[in-house]
Amino acid sequence: MSTTEDQSQSTAISAGEGPSLPKGLRSNPLRDPGDRRLPRVPEPCALVVFGVTGDLARKKLLPAIYDLANRGLLPADFVLLGFARRDWEDGDFEDLAKTAAKEHARTDWNEEVWSRLSGDIKFVPGSFDDDAAFDELARTLDELRESHGIKGNAAFYLSIPPSLFPTVLKQMERTKMADNTASGGWRRVVVEKPFGHDLASAKTLNALVDDVFTADDVFRIDHYLGKETVQNLMALRFANQLFEPVWNANYVDSVQITMAEDVGIEGRAAFYDATGAARDVLQNHLLQLLALTAMEEPVEFTADAIRTEKLKVLRAITLPKDLGAFAVRGQYDQGWLAGERVVAYRAEKGVSPDSKTESYAAVRLGIDTRRWAGVPFYMRTGKRLPRRVTEIAVIFKKAPHLPFSHTDTEELGHNQLVVRVQPDEGVTLKFGSKVPGSMMEVRDVAMDFLYGEAFTESSPEAYERLILDVLLGDATLFPRNEEVEASWRVIDPLEEFWQGQNPQLYRAGEWGSKAADEMLARDGRQWRRP
Amino acid sequence: MTTLWDTTGTAVVQALAAERRTGGAVTSGLALTLVVVLEEKDTADVEAAVATAASRHPMRVIMVMRHNIDAPVPRLDAEVSIGGRHGPGESVVLRMFGRLALHSESVTLPLLAPDAPVVAWWYSKTPEIIAQDPLGVFADRRVTNVIRDADPARSLQQRAVDYAPGDTDLTWTVITPWRAALAAAFDTASSPAKALVVYGNPVDPSAQLLAGWLSSRLGIYVPVEHAQGKYISSVSLEFQDGHSVQMTNEGYKLLMRRPGQMDTIQPFPRRTTGDMLAEELRRLDADQPYGEALGAVSGLTGLNDRVSNRTHIWHDPALASQEG
Numbered sequence: 072m073s074t075t076e077d078q079s080q081s082t083a084i085s086a087g088e089g090p091s092l093p094k095g096l097r098s099n100p101l102r103d104p105g106d107r108r109l110p111r112v113p114e115p116c117a118l119v120v121f122g123v124t125g126d127l128a129r130k131k132l133l134p135a136i137y138d139l140a141n142r143g144l145l146p147a148d149f150v151l152l153g154f155a156r157r158d159w160e161d162g163d164f165e166d167l168a169k170t171a172a173k174e175h176a177r178t179d180w181n182e183e184v185w186s187r188l189s190g191d192i193k194f195v196p197g198s199f200d201d202d203a204a205f206d207e208l209a210r211t212l213d214e215l216r217e218s219h220g221i222k223g224n225a226a227f228y229l230s231i232p233p234s235l236f237p238t239v240l241k242q243m244e245r246t247k248m249a250d251n252t253a254s255g256g257w258r259r260v261v262v263e264k265p266f267g268h269d270l271a272s273a274k275t276l277n278a279l280v281d282d283v284f285t286a287d288d289v290f291r292i293d294h295y296l297g298k299e300t301v302q303n304l305m306a307l308r309f310a311n312q313l314f315e316p317v318w319n320a321n322y323v324d325s326v327q328i329t330m331a332e333d334v335g336i337e338g339r340a341a342f343y344d345a346t347g348a349a350r351d352v353l354q355n356h357l358l359q360l361l362a363l364t365a366m367e368e369p370v371e372f373t374a375d376a377i378r379t380e381k382l383k384v385l386r387a388i389t390l391p392k393d394l395g396a397f398a399v400r401g402q403y404d405q406g407w408l409a410g411e412r413v414v415a416y417r418a419e420k421g422v423s424p425d426s427k428t429e430s431y432a433a434v435r436l437g438i439d440t441r442r443w444a445g446v447p448f449y450m451r452t453g454k455r456l457p458r459r460v461t462e463i464a465v466i467f468k469k470a471p472h473l474p475f476s477h478t479d480t481e482e483l484g485h486n487q488l489v490v491r492v493q494p495d496e497g498v499t500l501k502f503g504s505k506v507p508g509s510m511m512e513v514r515d516v517a518m519d520f521l522y523g524e525a526f527t528e529s530s531p532e533a534y535e536r537l538i539l540d541v542l543l544g545d546a547t548l549f550p551r552n553e554e555v556e557a558s559w560r561v562i563d564p565l566e567e568f569w570q571g572q573n574p575q576l577y578r579a580g581e582w583g584s585k586a587a588d589e590m591l592a593r594d595g596r597q598w599r600r601p
Numbered sequence: 602m603t604t605l606w607d608t609t610g611t612a613v614v615q616a617l618a619a620e621r622r623t624g625g626a627v628t629s630g631l632a633l634t635l636v637v638v639l640e641e642k643d644t645a646d647v648e649a650a651v652a653t654a655a656s657r658h659p660m661r662v663i664m665v666m667r668h669n670i671d672a673p674v675p676r677l678d679a680e681v682s683i684g685g686r687h688g689p690g691e692s693v694v695l696r697m698f699g700r701l702a703l704h705s706e707s708v709t710l711p712l713l714a715p716d717a718p719v720v721a722w723w724y725s726k727t728p729e730i731i732a733q734d735p736l737g738v739f740a741d742r743r744v745t746n747v748i749r750d751a752d753p754a755r756s757l758q759q760r761a762v763d764y765a766p767g768d769t770d771l772t773w774t775v776i777t778p779w780r781a782a783l784a785a786a787f788d789t790a791s792s793p794a795k796a797l798v799v800y801g802n803p804v805d806p807s808a809q810l811l812a813g814w815l816s817s818r819l820g821i822y823v824p825v826e827h828a829q830g831k832y833i834s835s836v837s838l839e840f841q842d843g844h845s846v847q848m849t850n851e852g853y854k855l856l857m858r859r860p861g862q863m864d865t866i867q868p869f870p871r872r873t874t875g876d877m878l879a880e881e882l883r884r885l886d887a888d889q890p891y892g893e894a895l896g897a898v899s900g901l902t903g904l905n906d907r908v909s910n911r912t913h914i915w916h917d918p919a920l921a922s923q924e925g
Binding site (some may be wrong): 099100101102103105106107108109110112114115140141142143146147149181183185187218219220222594 | 730747774777778779780782783784785787788789790793794815818819820854857859863865866867868869870880883884888889890
């Protein structure tokens with residue numbers, strides 16, 4: 072609950088700084104920080120989506136926009152502008168958007184909401200290298216400024232392959248669409264992962280985007296950060312007195328961060344085969360989760376302060392010296408998963424039969440800070456694992472002395488605090504408890520907080536939250552370019568080491584390669600079964 | 602579900618504990634206890650509202666119905682259920698007869714979730730003086746519903762007289778969409794407001810509170826002028842630079858008309874009592890803007906400076922009627 076308040080404060084601050092914002096926002100007499108009922112609605116604006124016919128736009132973006140409209144969180148003056156290479160009229164696009172929104176929306180379907188929204192949906196056809204089409208787009212935006220009162224505010228969502236970024240960004244630069252001053256409002260850009268494929272390419276991409284837009288106007292979406300539980304991690308750590316005192320190397324034995332998927336590559340063969348698990352998941356989602364788990368307390372709950380702390384942690388990450396022993400990559404072989412036979416990675420459609428791409432990666436990282444020195448962070452991600460689960464497990468040291476006899480505590484493991492990111496969002500605390508009876512016997516029990524049980528209302532879809540934040544100009548949940556570059560600095564040596572190696576095979580439906588189990592066994596630990 | 606006839610408070614506490622055990626997973630995160638005071642005829646409405654709110658806030662619901670105080674023998678009937686028709690949380694329905702009704706807190710106190718905030722909600726009838734209802738004295742937040750009283754405008758006035766920080770009324774909750782729309786209209790305004798008028802039913806508490814809120818925030822008098830409908834039909838805004846906005850409620854849609862610009866239509870969400878109750882339960886601290894708006898409506902000042910806890914005032918309707 073306090074996040075909404077903090078969020079409104081941070082936007083109020085950024086609103087005050089922006090010279091181009093309407094004066095009214097700075098001193099709206101009806102906005103009282105003590106008034107927690109009023110939702111913060113973005114200023115009048117346009118959302119321009121490039122590649123609006125793509126998968127992501129249909130499954131996530133358009134439904135999220137409908138959900139926002141349905142919850143009354145879009146401004147009255149709002150335009151959704153689609154741009155794609157189709158010979159379409161506004162109406163054709165509207166049909167596509169409606170079908171997409173209806174099929175994937177989280178909230179109930181309300182025809183009235185849609186009919187209101189559909190009046191504000193525009194489409195500009197054209198290919199990305201077509202100067203005329205971009206002139207048309209710029210002209211349309213100018214016209215909308217008057218007719219729809221959007222005041223020159225626009226966010227551009229690049230839902231396109233990164234290879235097309237340069238073309239599109241150059242076009243925006245040429246037409247001055249990205250220019251805050253020329254537009255008389257704000258212009259922001261939303262970029263999806265992958266943010267490059269190594270440090271060099273990420274730097275080139277960042278330079279390009281930051282050159283066309285100003286760095287503050289670039290929003291990099293990592294949809295994991297839009298998840299309620301990830302934000303709850305900050306509440307858990309920094310709003311409570313209970314956990315922070317033990318959140319360090321004195322008490323923590325190790326941390327395990329897992330993101331497992333039961334699906335295969337789902338028709339993304341071309342992209343995935345060139346990318347692999349480490350670049351696809353480890354570089355962004357897992358390292359962001361690690362940063363949030365390990366960062367120091369930000370001085371205040373604002374975008375800048377949080378990003379500063381995250382960056383410090385990311386820069387302090389160290390790789391093990393012996394990569395051969397503590398960095399494992401695997402690839403799924405054929406096997407059985409959830410009662411069905413699934414094919415091997417190399418037999419997937421579009422994958423070369425001798426592909427060396429990993430579908431599983433596990434690595435031991437360290438963090439060179441006073442708080443975490445000596446605590447291993449075990450990260451793993453993979454496809455075709457037994458179940459879909461993402462969690463952060465903080466595993467505490469054993470009590471230094473047990474007054475019980477060894478046999479009494481045989482079943483006592485490490486205390487654990489597990490943040491379940493998905494599914495069954497929540498927190499589990501695992502600790503020892505006496506088994507009823509005349510004997511002193513201690514065994515592990517779990518205390519559970521289920522987000523979904525406690526708050527059964529479905530939490531907003533990550534994209535909903537993130538798009539709203541972009542329109543509000545709140546960058547708290549978006550990684551900064553330095554964070555992206557710091558993450559690549561972790562991944563690049565791994566990729567270099569793995570170059571040319573064959574990944575270890577694991578059977579689909581197993582918890583990853585044997586080598587990953589051996590990696591923990593070498594440290595005298597074992598993976599938690601999530 | 603456990604049903605107990607002619608029972609005691611202790612038995613109800615035991616039944617709740619038993620339900621929690623047999624219910625499988627013991628409900629993990631109770632955020633609050635909601636005590637609903639209602640009349641038998643409103644059971645269905647309250648149940649629906651509570652089920653909606655309970656799905657957003659993990660809570661224990663205690664529904665209290667007090668019947669014929671003059672019944673010769675006091676009696677308590679109770680229903681205890683978890684995850685039933687009152688939503689996913691725990692619920693206890695208490696029917697109190699005879700003099701027990703004057704001591705209802707003796708049954709509810711042991712049933713409150715340990716160390717969790719208590720919210721009292723009077724659905725059917727708002728007490729004249731909350732301190733006279735022991736159920737309101739133990740509550741950290743008190744939600745009233747003057748619209749169901751015989752004379753809502755008078756009841757609202759009485760709310761101001763009896764106000765303590767932590768009180769709110771659902772006639773205030775109902776105007777949140779209006780307030781959000783107005784605040785958004787001010788976001789894009791480039792000069793201060795010159796004149797505002799709320800059109801609607803001048804004796805409607807919501808219309809009064811909206812005008813009161815605008816007056817308290819803007820420092821100008823905002824009248825409620827008569828228009829068709831029993832609620833708020835439109836609000837007109839005039840700014841010092843000559844801009845004007847007309848916002849009209851057109852059946853769950855908000856039409857915004859500005860000279861020189863295209864009209865815009867925004868959805869005005871269709872909100873049930875449950876949605877509004879859920880909004881009330883989001884925050885359990887005092888609602889200052891409500892206090893200010895209520896002050897502007899009633900002409901009373903310093904509402905938010907009053908102390909927030911009440912002391913029980915013994916009130917026996919039987920004696921009161923004898924004396925009266």
